[in-house]
Amino acid sequence: MQHRAAPGFQAAWEVADRIPGWLTEAQARLLWETAEEVPDGGLLLEIGSHQGRSTVVLGALARERDARVVAVDPFVDGRLFGGRPTREKFERHLAEAGLTPTVELLADYSTRARPSWSRPLDHLYIDGKHDYWTLSDDLRWTRHLRDRGPVLVHDCFSSIGVTLGILVHVLFSGRLRYERRAGSLALFRVGRPSLRDRARILGELPWWIRNVAVKVLLRLRLRPVARVLFGHRGPYDPY
Structure with missing residues (x-):
């Protein structure tokens, strides 16, 4: 199916860059480029949304494809995650970008939402809790992706828990191939890896x-x- 021309990455980034967060421009561009592969009417899933910096990038392209983004984030109360105030900022940023109709918020833990999920996915972005156990479970969302479907993992090579999860569940797996990275945002694809793919990890x-x-x-x-x-x-951790 022919894709309609999207208005371009730069316009989306100008909006997203005003939202607090850790996604760099190069990483946002990688998200955009892989989201361009999503077919009209497709479905993108984002794990970990915070105030919506990456959500706006994905949502801007999805809107042009009549696609949808499901944003999975429990918005846990507490100093680290911000709880209700952070959710309100997330929803306000989506509304200001005109993306409320395009983005569906699933306010739950990704590990709790996954077992009952049944919808096919075209794009998966993982930026949830950065411990080994959560990342290991989040990788199980890939079973809903088509062959060669993109899997992007933020803080992939800058977090101990995330990197260990990749080494255990991807390096020796027969399901995901490592392609490249932008900073700590790594791109994998569903497919049988070669020795060269494993060596790149x-x-x-x-x-x-x-x-x-x-x-x-x-x-x-x-x-x-x-x-x-x-x-x-x-002053911040490398990401």
């Missing part, structure tokens, strides 16, 4: 070790050391 491990070292130095309030040793200049 192992090739990212030095970069992951570097990122873990930076995180340790930041926790120890040794930012100048992180800058000298690793060229990390910002």
Whole structure:
């Protein structure tokens, strides 16, 4: 089926970039490029939405395809996640972008929503809780994707829990192939991996070790050391 021309990434990014979050422009562009593969009327699923920075990027393209985005986020109360106030910001940002009709919020834990899910997916973006157990479960959403369907994992090579989950469940799996990354956002595809695909995952491990070292130095309030040793200049974790 022929796709109608989308208005372009830059217009979507100008809106998304005003929303607080950790998605970089290069990562947003990778989300956009893979979402362009979604057929008219397709379905994209995002795990972890926060205030909607990535949701707006995905939603802007989905709107042009008469597709839909399902945003899965429990909006847990507490200092780290923000709870109800964060959900209100998320909904306001979608409304300001004109994307409320395009995005369906599933306010639940991804691990709790997954067992009863039955709808086929065309695009999967994982940016949920960054521990090994949650990432391991989130990878099980891939069973709803078509062959060569894109699977994008944020903080893939900058989080201990996420990287361990990838090493255990993807490196030796016969189902996902590693393609490339933009910063810590990694692109996998449903399909049988070759030895070269597996080697590319192992090739990212030095970069992951570097990122873990930076995180340790930041926790120890040794930012100048992180800058000298690793060229990390910002106050935030590498992402």
